[in-house]
Amino acid sequence: MLVAGAADLPVRTAYEVWRLRQDVFVVEQDCPYPDLDGRDLEDGTRHVVLLDDDGAVTGTLRVLDDGDAARIGRVVVAPSGRGRGLAALMMDEAMALCGDREVRLDAQAGLAGFYEAYGFEVAGPAFDEDGILHVPMRRPRGDGSP
Template structure:
């Protein structure tokens, strides 16, 4: 298994298919949430796709979004998911740490924003995020805005 960080243009068709399949399996099927999975953010030239594959299958995935793509003035991370067969192995924490490192390398000294599902609030807090909103519904699932400050003493 090997981690990859790729732009959209660097994705081969099999990897693209597998990461989209994982995202649909987790966010649409498992969470019973029909929503437009293809949102054009994948295509942005500064978007980075963080991928862990086992053979030809993507088993862990996230994406890094440039400032202003999802959050005004700030980079964001999202679509964080682990395949059902790879859960409970600690990959979620590793995936988010790699995603945060990639984001910080691209936009140093900049806060990182996320729209987190409420049930994962403690998970993200343990990784340095703080809640920055009241809960709200996103695709009928409770979320809250969370921020990982570039300078934790500034929040």
């Protein structure tokens, strides 16, 4: 696993991270949206990247600094890696990076239970984002779950 800011990601790894996000979020989930929103390059952003034995990206997420809280987003696992607990490995690392800060995320509604295991709770009404139902979630400050 690699944890780094954008400036410290090897060029090929950065390319694979953004390619995986495009392949899953834009193509597979049929959600044309601007994935490259500028937040990947912010000084406080940390990318958690899972690499296979050959160094290829199999999963990634990013942790953003929203000032009063951390924000986890862009959680994605390659189709070849799904069902093996890889998202949990990345979330464990992300939660360690966040420490005792409040943490926010917008979860696809069907994945809310996954995030609840990390101490997150639904923090507002469900909303449609690019045709997929999401719920805002937050983990209060100091909750060390799971």
